[in-house]
Amino acid sequence: MFETLKKAPVDKIFALMGEYRADPRKDKTDLGIGVYKDPTGETPIMSAVKKAEQKVFADAKTKTYVGVSGNRGFCDAVTDLVFGDAIEKSRIASVQAPGGTGSIWVLLQLLNRARPGGTMWISDPSWPNHQPMCELAGLNVKAYPYFDAESGDVKFDEMLACLDKMGPEDTVLLHACCHNPTGANLTNEQWDKVAASLKKTGAFPLIDLAYLGFGDGLEADAYAPRKLASELPEVMLAFSASKNFGLYRERAGCAVCVGSDENTAAIAYSQMANIIRASYSQPPDHGAEIVRLILSDPALRAEWEAELKEMRERMVRLRVKLADAIRERSNATDFDFVARHRGMFSLLGLDKAQVEHLKLSNGIYMIDDSRINVAGIPEDRVGELADALLAVAR
Ligand SMILES: Cc1ncc(COP(=O)(O)O)c(C=O)c1O
Structure with a gap:
């Protein structure tokens, strides 16, 4: 064969x-x-990871299954870190997934259930894995203008003009900060315009947040997810702890659906859990437990x-x-x-x-x-x- x-x-x-x-x-x-x-x-x-890891090992009493959606303490700590007080917690549905890639994958599967064969717009250029991942999930991929190789900056007017022409059937993959591969990022004023455009057209954002804290700081880098989630009825977000916690091989990530209310969030949660169960059943716990511990322990958090x-x-x-x-x-x-x-x-x-x-x-x-x-x-x-x-x- x-x-x-x-x-x-x-x-x-x-x-x-x-x-x-x-x-x-x-x-x-x-x-x-x-x-x-x-x-x-x-x-x-x-060093905060090393200390947390030692505590995780010392305190562990079992290796039994955690559950389809993974470590709940991790998901809550991550969504608090990302969204702060910007949105109602009842709108948030989150599951732990294997890294940022696993989180994107779960969200793409959900997207393909909601809009089979729909269109995903990615930046030109984008992280090289975005296109094959979208295609594997059955979506059509198109590119929106992003990088101006002459100036090294974002072609924002062209990007916005492309966004403005989209409709409610389109989905847009946005890098929240620290754009990969270009390094060129939107200003807060430009994010405000992106939020206004998506609000007007109904196009749906999938936010890739793989580098929170690597750009201008934890709060500054969270501007886009907070702005989009507070302005729009629904957003999806994929968080990775690979870079900012240095947990690359532990595969700790979080897939988030922000619904318009508690009911739509509950539907999104059940769909994500259903997708996970039918694919890899549960995510690995080790990295997620380290992140949970660091974010919930004031001394470890300050060190991190x-x-x-x-x-x-x-x-x-x-x-x-x-x-x-x-x-x-x-x-x-x-x-x-x-x-x-x-x-x-x-x-x-x-x-x-x-x-x-x-x-x-x-x-x-x-x-x-x-x-x-x-x-x-x-x-x-x-x-x-x-x-x-x-x-x-x-
Ligand atoms: C833009 C972007 N998204 C997602 C990821 C996925 O990261 P990981 O699956 O290693 O957590 C990366 C990693 O390089 C990335 O650059």
Whole structure:
């Protein structure tokens, strides 16, 4: 039977990770895969996570099933973190799912039940997994204008014009903050306009929140979900604890449906639970329990927030250093957008040949669309990186 199938394409990010590991050069630079790195190039376990994990192990008494919708304390803590007091709690239906990806998957299944074969609009460009995930869920995918490669900013007027033409049958996938892959984000005033447009057209938002706290702070990064959920009758949101808690492999995420009232929220909850039961039955508990403990324990929470702040500020510092180094060398402002961007990524606007050249000649690895992970910038060799980028860009 298997011979009747073709080999499926390899995920380009994981393929690049393999190439990087196999490269014997000592001075190679990994700006590829989207995981946070500390100054030594490691992806550390956060100290609050380590402490919470030890407590989870020490206190555990059973490994029995938790339930289809997972760790309720985790879901409540996450939805409090995301929505604060912006909306009535009775409107919120949430389930724990395996990471942000698992959360998006549950929501896409629900969407395809409500609007079979419907249209999902994703940003141009978007996280490379969005399109295949939507297609696997049976949805049609279209792109709305987003990134202006010339300026490095969001083409907001074009984006809004596209949103304004949508109708109630359309669904729009929006990156709440720290846009992946571009790093270019909407201002609060622009989010207000997006909310007004969705309110007018009835188009339905699915908010991807994979980097809460990686942009401008926990409160600032929650602006879009709070605005959209308070202005619109219904929204869906996928939360990931992979990056902001550094829990990548533990697969902790939360799928949220905000209904117009308690009754619609209850319907959405039952549908999500039904989808989960028929697919993977229950999510893994370990990462979710760590997050629950951190968010509910004032000392652990303060420690986590301080570590998250340090990570966020390091990424901003690296952005500024790289933009400064390029400007000092070239007397041009072409890469200043790197300092304006937020989150873990920036799209540099290089073509595939330039990206390949940087890999072969300089051992600098980035995704072939020229997305860099700014947390991978070697702080002591920013000048070398600036030289290499300028050489290839000229
Ligand atoms: C935009 C976006 N959404 C969702 C995810 C999913 O994250 P995870 O499934 O690892 O929690 C990622 C991870 O890279 C992402 O960048």
